[in-house]
Amino acid sequence: MIKMFLNLFFQFFHIGVFSFGGGYATLPFLYDIAEKFHWYTTSELTNMLAVSSITPGPVGINVATYAGFTTSGIFGAFVATGAIILPSLIISTIVFKIIDKFKTNKFVKGAISALKSAGCALLSAVGIKLLFTSNLHLIGTIILVILIGTSFKKKFDPIFYLGVTAFLGLILGHMHLIGV
């Protein structure tokens, strides 16, 4: 049990240290954990992603809490959530103290710009993997192409995309057009 807590702590702490780019930047690490430790499956994670868009709070926190809770109950939830925020507390505190030096330093700027590209690349890899492992069928692929195509003209709220696709899934499933 102690080993489980230590492992939970270590995994989520390392996400807090290495995920750059905000928003979904924690996802590559979360998918990685799913493959390595089986605390949750990749499809559970995708479901969680959708769920976390309609629950309060950032997705990284949501998944940490969920993983901790499903593997080792309420205490596990505390450990995993605490682990993912601890690096933020430490790093942001240090940067706050040296904020003026931090803003103007050339090397910091260089590092940040490289890290943002890297964070973007890791998230792209998640999208590509997800695309090839999801059971989309022809009809799902068509829906995806339409949603992405229209997003170039007008971008809607996340809730819109999730709502529309949830509705389509329900209807198409009812008509037995998809085999889930």
Next chain:
Amino acid sequence: MEKNFYGVFKTFFKVGTLLLGGGYVILPLLTSELVDKKGWLTSEELVEYYAISSSLPGVIAVNTAVFTGHRLLGLKGAVAGICGMIMPAFIAIIVLASIFNEITGYMSVKNIFWGVGIGVITLLFLAVREMWQKSVNDTFSAIIYAVCLVLALWGKIPLALIIIGALICGILHQVWRKEND
């Protein structure tokens, strides 16, 4: 409201509760609470904290809470900010996780999640596009992107190593440019 531990906690608790859809609304929410309603900081300060937070690792909302908390009350404020910010998320997931596995057994729920899977890929695409526009803007960053993508897809190395590699390359690139100036 008083600028003490409880006051800061309560303010961030409210922001954390309203934070739906993945963190992109954090800046307007914080502006309304901290700048417009309470006058605890200026909107320039807040924008700066947000910008720096988004270039640091971890969850942006949490980083921003640490910065603002520090500015208001020091370390005590940072802890109050973090606790307030994540408490609603924590409670919501504990409640949901307990019923999550039961409802996913239903056929209709499975169908809904099949559809939502498409929505999630769409959201990922939008997030990547936005990150791309903000980060990949010269040859150097394009190379970093391409190498990291290949490593993440086919390389059998830990993601953390890819990040450390990018960090070193970014610094070396600056050193190299300085020498050539």
